[in-house]
Amino acid sequence: MKPVEDLVVVKFGGASLASPSLISKAARSVVDVAKSGKKIVVVVSAMGKTTDDLLSTTKEAASGALSPSHLDEILSMGERTSARIFSASLNSLGLKSAFLDPSDPAWPIVTNGDHGAAEPILEVCEKKVPEALMPLIEGGVTPVLPGFVGRSLDGEVTTLGRGGSDLTAFLVAGVLGSRTVVLVTSVGGIMTADPKLVRSARKHGQLSAEELASLADSGVKFIHKASLRYLREGTRVKITSYLDEDLESEGTWVQGSLPSLVVEGRPEPVTAVVLAGRGMPSVRKALNCLASFSSSGEIKLIGSIVNSNSIVAYVENGVDGDVLERLHGSFIEEETALGVAVRSDLGCVVVKGAELSERLGILGKVSQPLASDGINIHGVLTLGSNFTIFVNRDSVGRAAELIKEALRKEV
Numbered sequence: 001m002k003p004v005e006d007l008v009v010v011k012f013g014g015a016s017l018a019s020p021s022l023i024s025k026a027a028r029s030v031v032d033v034a035k036s037g038k039k040i041v042v043v044v045s046a047m048g049k050t051t052d053d054l055l056s057t058t059k060e061a062a063s064g065a066l067s068p069s070h071l072d073e074i075l076s077m078g079e080r081t082s083a084r085i086f087s088a089s090l091n092s093l094g095l096k097s098a099f100l101d102p103s104d105p106a107w108p109i110v111t112n113g114d115h116g117a118a119e120p121i122l123e124v125c126e127k128k129v130p131e132a133l134m135p136l137i138e139g140g141v142t143p144v145l146p147g148f149v150g151r152s153l154d155g156e157v158t159t160l161g162r163g164g165s166d167l168t169a170f171l172v173a174g175v176l177g178s179r180t181v182v183l184v185t186s187v188g189g190i191m192t193a194d195p196k197l198v199r200s201a202r203k204h205g206q207l208s209a210e211e212l213a214s215l216a217d218s219g220v221k222f223i224h225k226a227s228l229r230y231l232r233e234g235t236r237v238k239i240t241s242y243l244d245e246d247l248e249s250e251g252t253w254v255q256g257s258l259p260s261l262v263v264e265g266r267p268e269p270v271t272a273v274v275l276a277g278r279g280m281p282s283v284r285k286a287l288n289c290l291a292s293f294s295s296s297g298e299i300k301l302i303g304s305i306v307n308s309n310s311i312v313a314y315v316e317n318g319v320d321g322d323v324l325e326r327l328h329g330s331f332i333e334e335e336t337a338l339g340v341a342v343r344s345d346l347g348c349v350v351v352k353g354a355e356l357s358e359r360l361g362i363l364g365k366v367s368q369p370l371a372s373d374g375i376n377i378h379g380v381l382t383l384g385s386n387f388t389i390f391v392n393r394d395s396v397g398r399a400a401e402l403i404k405e406a407l408r409k410e411v
Contacts, residue, residue: 003177004137008033008247011043011147011169015186016242017082018048026184027089029247030142034095039137041176042097043147043169044086046078051148054078068115072159076102079146079165087144097142100132102151108132109168111150111158118150118158120171120230129175145172163224174232181237183223188241189252190215190223209256214383223254229353233257261353261407265400267393269317270302270346272378273327276310278336285334286311289327298323302348303381303388312379314390318344346378347393349400351407352386363387369402 010033012026034040046054058066058074083099090097100107108128111118136143147165150158160167166183173181190212193201207215213225223239231237233256240251275286283306290313294301300316319327319342328340351366366387367377375395381388391399 003179004039004134006038007041007137007173007176007178008038008180008182009041009043009169009173009176009178010182010184010247011165012045012086012242013165013183013185014045014048014050016184017044017046017086022242023047023085023089026242027086027093027095029184030090031093031095033247034142040142041133041137041172041178042086042090042142042144043165043172044079044082044144045147045165047082047085050078050081051075069156072115072118073157075159076146076149076157079148083144083146090142090144095142096140097144098136099144099146101146102149102157104132106132107151109145109150109160109171111152111160113152113154113156113158115156115158117161118152119160120150120167121153124153125171126175129172133172133176161226163227166223166227167230170227170230170232170235170237173235174230177234179235181231181235182247183237183239184242184247185239186241187239188244189239189250190254204252205250206253206255209254209258212254213258228258229260231257259353262350263400263404263407264350265347265396266350267347267396269344269393270348270390271315271318271342271344272346272390273299273313273315273319273324274310274341274343275313275331276338276341277334278309278338280308282309282334282336282338283307283311285331285337289331292330293323293327299327305379305381314346314348314379314381314388343378345393346390347396349389349391349396349403350387351389351403353407365406366403369406370399373398373402375399375402 010030016026017023030040030042054075054077058071080101087097087099108125110121110124110128112121133143145168147168148160150160152158169181189203190207191201191203195201209228209231212223213228237254238251240249277283290301290304293299299319302314302316304311304313324342331337331340363382370377375391375398378390
């Protein structure tokens with residue numbers, strides 16, 4: 001469909017709705033943006049810790065004897081209540097508003113039946129979202145959607161799992177062609193480190209979606225990586241704090257989108273260099289050697305695997321004889337160093353995709369077809385949903401085909 005001009009999708013997190021005064025403040029910020037002539041779709045999380053309270057109360061009261069569908073119905077009430085209250089607050093301020101609910105026939109977020117971690121059925125949502133929202137938007141009414149909530153094709157209420165409200169906002173923005181999503185959270189942006197742990201942490205002004213995904217792989221909790229797969233090219237996301245004065249406040253801007261699932265066989269030569277020793281002194285020496293030779297450009301490091309005694313370093317192409325001689329000489333100066341071994345007949349398969357980040361046992365699903373086909377894995381580098389799998393160079397093409405087929409069945 002044609003993008004909706006001047007449309008902003010705003011998602012309010014639970015912390016920003018934790019009290020009546022905060023709800024009123026959030027509603028006023030929406031009214032201020034509407035007065036500037038922009039159209040707005042609001043997505044709300046449950047107020048404060050409502051979802052946690054619902055979950056703990058239900059588990060205790062029902063003694064665990066509860067079906068997943070019944071639990072989803074209960075947990076959805078946090079967001080569904082938020083939507084009703086937020087819409088009422090907007091109306092009280094003179095901004096026409098209407099809330100949507102999964103009980104409505106026109107409910108737009110249609111999912112599979114995987115309760116607790118349901119996934120939107122995109123081809124259905126792309127039809128339903130405009131049908132449900134455009135008549136309201138064109139009629140000057142601000143829609144308020146409960147985030148985190150879906151409905152299956154069978155008509156059962158589902159929940160979208162961690163980051164579900166962000167997912168709702170990104171999905172709606174993508175379908176309607178909104179160029180801006182504002183996430184109102186408990187933080188003023190994406191930080192270089194957790195400020196509770198690192199006092200010198202500072203805020204990023206701008207990140208790409210791939211850079212944010214890398215931080216998410218490392219444990220950043222401000223945006224769950226699984227929701228980023230619904231962020232489309234052309235939509236900018238601003239993360240800002242509910243403590244800021246209004247929605248125009250500065251935060252961290254995220255641009256771009258994540259590529260879909262990629263499985264790429266790379267037959268270019270890879271060399272494994274093993275620096276073996278006894279204990280951490282040899283490991284420290286090996287790290288220093290690798291850092292020195294890598295920074296000088298004499299080796300091109302792809303990555304490494306470290307244990308308490310040794311390091312396996314994977315480097316592009318081969319290692320020049322003179323370079324290897326000097327690397328060995330530098331490393332063996334450490335009295336706990338045992339030696340250097342080299343294997344140069346490797347290649348690699350790179351696997352990455354945001355949709356893999358929350359899949360339990362995904363590494364096993366990637367490696368199992370190779371074992372069944374008799375392809376030995378020399379090593380695996382992994383961070384979140386990014387895998388680099390090293391195999392014999394002659395097996396790279398076959399390994400990539402097997403992994404693609406396995407992930408087609410999984411995703």
